[in-house]
Amino acid sequence: MLSEIVKRELKRIVGEANASFAKEDLLCYSYDATNSPYLPDAVVFPSGAEEISLILKMANSEGFPVIPRGAGTGFSGGSLPVEGGVVVSTERMRKIIEIDTENLTALVEPGVVTWELQTEVEKLGLFYPPDPTSLKFSTIGGNIAECAGGPRAVKYGVTRDYVLGLEAVLPTGEIITTGVRTAKGVVGYDLTRLLVGSEGTLGIVTKAHLKLLPKPETTKTLLALFPDIKDAAKAVSAIIRAKVVPSTLEFIDSACIKVVEEHAKMDFSGAGAVLLIEADGSAESVEKEASTIEKICMESRASSVRAATGKYEVKDLWKARRAISPSLLKIRPDKINEDVVVPRASIPDLIAGIEDISKRHNLLIACFGHAGDGNIHVNVMYDKKNPVEAASAEDAVVEAFRLTLRLKGTISGEHGVGTTKSRFIEMELGPAVIDAMKRIKATLDPKGILNPGKIFPKANGPQKAGFAGAGK
Amino acid sequence: MRKLVELKYELDKCVKCGTCRSVCPTFRVLGRETACARGKLTLIDAYSSGAIGLSDAYLKHLKECTLCGACRDTCPKGVDTVAIYNAARVDAVQKLGAPVAASLVFKNLLESSKVMDAALKIATRLQGLIFKDATAESGLLSRFSLPVIGKGRLLPPLAREFFLETSEARGLPAPAKTGKAKVAFYAGCGVNYLMPDVGKASIEILKKAGADVFVPSAQVCCGMPAFASGDAAMARQMALKNLEVFEAFDCDYITTSCATCGHGLKHMFADVLSDNPELSSRIEAFSAKVIDINALLVNVLKYRSGGKETGGKLVTYHDPCHLNRAQNVRNEPRELLKSNKNIAFKEMAFPCSCCGLGGGLSLTNYDLSIEITERKIESIRASGADIVATACPGCMVQLRDGLHKYGVNARVAHVVELI
Numbered sequence A: 001m002l003s004e005i006v007k008r009e010l011k012r013i014v015g016e017a018n019a020s021f022a023k024e025d026l027l028c029y030s031y032d033a034t035n036s037p038y039l040p041d042a043v044v045f046p047s048g049a050e051e052i053s054l055i056l057k058m059a060n061s062e063g064f065p066v067i068p069r070g071a072g073t074g075f076s077g078g079s080l081p082v083e084g085g086v087v088v089s090t091e092r093m094r095k096i097i098e099i100d101t102e103n104l105t106a107l108v109e110p111g112v113v114t115w116e117l118q119t120e121v122e123k124l125g126l127f128y129p130p131d132p133t134s135l136k137f138s139t140i141g142g143n144i145a146e147c148a149g150g151p152r153a154v155k156y157g158v159t160r161d162y163v164l165g166l167e168a169v170l171p172t173g174e175i176i177t178t179g180v181r182t183a184k185g186v187v188g189y190d191l192t193r194l195l196v197g198s199e200g201t202l203g204i205v206t207k208a209h210l211k212l213l214p215k216p217e218t219t220k221t222l223l224a225l226f227p228d229i230k231d232a233a234k235a236v237s238a239i240i241r242a243k244v245v246p247s248t249l250e251f252i253d254s255a256c257i258k259v260v261e262e263h264a265k266m267d268f269s270g271a272g273a274v275l276l277i278e279a280d281g282s283a284e285s286v287e288k289e290a291s292t293i294e295k296i297c298m299e300s301r302a303s304s305v306r307a308a309t310g311k312y313e314v315k316d317l318w319k320a321r322r323a324i325s326p327s328l329l330k331i332r333p334d335k336i337n338e339d340v341v342v343p344r345a346s347i348p349d350l351i352a353g354i355e356d357i358s359k360r361h362n363l364l365i366a367c368f369g370h371a372g373d374g375n376i377h378v379n380v381m382y383d384k385k386n387p388v389e390a391a392s393a394e395d396a397v398v399e400a401f402r403l404t405l406r407l408k409g410t411i412s413g414e415h416g417v418g419t420t421k422s423r424f425i426e427m428e429l430g431p432a433v434i435d436a437m438k439r440i441k442a443t444l445d446p447k448g449i450l451n452p453g454k455i456f457p458k459a460n461g462p463q464k465a466g467f468a469g470a471g472k
Numbered sequence B: 001m002r003k004l005v006e007l008k009y010e011l012d013k014c015v016k017c018g019t020c021r022s023v024c025p026t027f028r029v030l031g032r033e034t035a036c037a038r039g040k041l042t043l044i045d046a047y048s049s050g051a052i053g054l055s056d057a058y059l060k061h062l063k064e065c066t067l068c069g070a071c072r073d074t075c076p077k078g079v080d081t082v083a084i085y086n087a088a089r090v091d092a093v094q095k096l097g098a099p100v101a102a103s104l105v106f107k108n109l110l111e112s113s114k115v116m117d118a119a120l121k122i123a124t125r126l127q128g129l130i131f132k133d134a135t136a137e138s139g140l141l142s143r144f145s146l147p148v149i150g151k152g153r154l155l156p157p158l159a160r161e162f163f164l165e166t167s168e169a170r171g172l173p174a175p176a177k178t179g180k181a182k183v184a185f186y187a188g189c190g191v192n193y194l195m196p197d198v199g200k201a202s203i204e205i206l207k208k209a210g211a212d213v214f215v216p217s218a219q220v221c222c223g224m225p226a227f228a229s230g231d232a233a234m235a236r237q238m239a240l241k242n243l244e245v246f247e248a249f250d251c252d253y254i255t256t257s258c259a260t261c262g263h264g265l266k267h268m269f270a271d272v273l274s275d276n277p278e279l280s281s282r283i284e285a286f287s288a289k290v291i292d293i294n295a296l297l298v299n300v301l302k303y304r305s306g307g308k309e310t311g312g313k314l315v316t317y318h319d320p321c322h323l324n325r326a327q328n329v330r331n332e333p334r335e336l337l338k339s340n341k342n343i344a345f346k347e348m349a350f351p352c353s354c355c356g357l358g359g360g361l362s363l364t365n366y367d368l369s370i371e372i373t374e375r376k377i378e379s380i381r382a383s384g385a386d387i388v389a390t391a392c393p394g395c396m397v398q399l400r401d402g403l404h405k406y407g408v409n410a411r412v413a414h415v416v417e418l419i
């Protein structure tokens, strides 16, 4: 609960119209894509670092939680006000401040939607590669805080690789600028990297200096159908082994294919798995790579490989690919969605292992994702209302985590820990590592006011958001 | 129609993924979660469960919506957002016993065409006195004799002679016995009161295309404006009246050059009359005959333009939400335009984004409505077109207003006027 004085002060800082305590507004800032709401006490829409700094200073003196929020599309509960408090929305901070075509950089506010930045830079022949599937509606700030990645990561890396520097407000209210404007820089600790992926627990990003690339001359999209899912997995490893670097290498299993066929009215003629592969670069190199990829797929027993023709087919294919995650809930009422990553060569082992888990628990597990970088979205489908199914679904997930770690992978490639994975991080990280992280947090945020209840497992804290539900 | 309580399962389908944030025109302008479908559904759900009441804030957010359906179209879960919004509006109007939006206005004006006629006739006569001339406001638009009122807003003048009174319409009281496709023409308020020329052009083209066209004179407002403002009872009366009027004739098709009326006739009638099972087969037969004029011309009558002069250089096309999304008619108007050898056609960016008029928004929140229009106008400007074709009088009014407001020198025309 906030005191009347705090409320009045918040209004004074951001302006009457940009602070709300009304139930109607609070309800709309209580959830993210995990679909497990917690009501905040206030939501504010600041215009920039100075206002956020004042809010954070007051949070320290008055002792209320502050929760940064972009578009609220996170899959791990990062923007949920699990302990109440003030949600700081970046929705008013949506300016692209500068696109520097000489140094190939952009300076943006955190509320800019990723796709809007991409559209603007592409008009200038430039390219901002990070492409989370949510790119049309998630924000740069959220992408930075979760270190979001997407299909292009296999060739171009993830958000982290494009953040040159940040303006951020520390939990105690100081406004800092991190990073450099140059290609190199080693003065002091790399605070930029510390903030990227910190899930809004170490600072609120208020401006981001991003790296851009020249836009690739052309892109070719291939669609390879495989009767047997294991052959598709092997083809992924074979492509990587052949030292071809496609710009995307997406894997879609038969359960997901079915959903896509229904949702997007597309025909994959009963394939057991599909690979959606893109090569980009100069026209010449693209043709060469595409034909190598095609050859490898055919050798790995693909039933057909063909190029998507025309802008519309490519667009439709991607639209269908993006719709998989939410559409999966059309086949079963609930799902637990995890984004595990294994070293790329281990993909066939992961797929085989998941198939085994699926059989043992008698649960449909739908897999798809960025196979090119070893990141597979594992969706355990079940019915929450059936307690037996619900219990075995949770067991299946834990087994999938164990399998992933056995294969030297990680339990989250993109979505982050937030509230949904905090009780599992001890499976992956040793006690000394967790302790080091906690000390960093305690140093920067001694009062624990910035986005509390995230990442670190709590002895007896709220654990309502058990698993990532909404799914990606 | 389905009541709000019956739509709980539909509300529960929303998984809060946020995809709808990428398409919502009101969210684009307002930039707040409460404006997009995910937020609205949350509020409607909270209201249904009693967590919030019929508060001003709730009603405000309900109204901040053009009912464009873009969220429904993009939702990967297939949540029927528009059905939920309509049910919520109807529910609010019933509970409040007062209009959410402008339902009172419609009640007085549209109840029967006679009342409306009388009211508008008087207004027409007064028009010269109360409306300023557009040319005084802006030389740019001197081609249009459109008056300007309040806030620099451009409203079309009422026609000197309403379409249903013109000789073109009155001369066609019933189908002739020609053996050709018998087509009943539904004018709708926009065409009847504001744009009789669109009605006349429609009749002319339909005749040219070989239809045996006629105009039932007793037709009344389709009820869509009343429905959008939550007045289902009013919409129901209008649906019933129109049903009776059109059933009196033996016809193969019922067509209209208004996207909104077409959507109303084809879908809303069945919705508001669904409480009476005895009507269901009648409604079904009626709805099956309703077809938008573009679709009728292309798919049934196989019409191609003979090469009409348009007086412009480059034509672009705006997709009305009620045609594109609600009736799945996208290619037909483009085909018609392209069939005219005198037309150079250019697609604008985001042709399907809402013009901003719908859902009663231009009445309840004009500033928001016209701000939504701005993006559309920017697309038009960037396309370089000097004629914007569309297929809905509502969109035409809004686009004219927007072009004027944002200073783009292009003319708005209905497809039927260009082919």
Ligand SMILES: Cc1cc2nc3c(=O)[nH]c(=O)nc-3n(C[C@H](O)[C@H](O)[C@H](O)COP(=O)(O)OP(=O)(O)OC[C@H]3O[C@@H](n4cnc5c(N)ncnc54)[C@H](O)[C@@H]3O)c2cc1C
Pocket (backbone or CB within 6 Å): A032, A033, A067, A068, A069, A070, A071, A072, A073, A074, A075, A077, A078, A079, A090, A110, A131, A132, A133, A134, A137, A138, A139, A140, A141, A142, A143, A144, A145, A146, A147, A148, A149, A150, A151, A199, A200, A201, A203, A204, A205, A206, A325, A326, A414, A415, A451, A471, A472, B016, B017, B018
């Ligand atoms: C359909 C769908 C598909 C998705 N696909 C992908 C995918 O392919 N790859 C992927 O990586 N993710 C994906 N996601 C997850 C999600 O979109 C990303 O995590 C995204 O980066 C979240 O951005 P947001 O703006 O919604 O942030 P939010 O959900 O609002 O917040 C996420 C986290 O960032 C913090 N935060 C937000 N803004 C700031 C700021 N300015 N400063 C500091 N912290 C901040 C919040 O506190 C929170 O911890 C998907 C989600 C959905 C619904």
Ligand code: SF4
Pocket (backbone or CB within 6 Å): A326, B013, B014, B015, B016, B017, B018, B019, B020, B021, B037, B038, B041, B071, B074, B075, B076, B077, B078, B079, B081
């Ligand atoms: S797109 Fe559909 S499921 Fe996703 S938040 Fe919007 S309404 Fe809900």
Ligand code: SF4
Pocket (backbone or CB within 6 Å): B023, B024, B025, B026, B027, B035, B036, B037, B040, B064, B065, B066, B067, B068, B069, B070, B071, B072, B081, B082
């Ligand atoms: S119908 Fe249109 S305006 Fe209304 S919420 Fe959906 S997208 Fe937004």
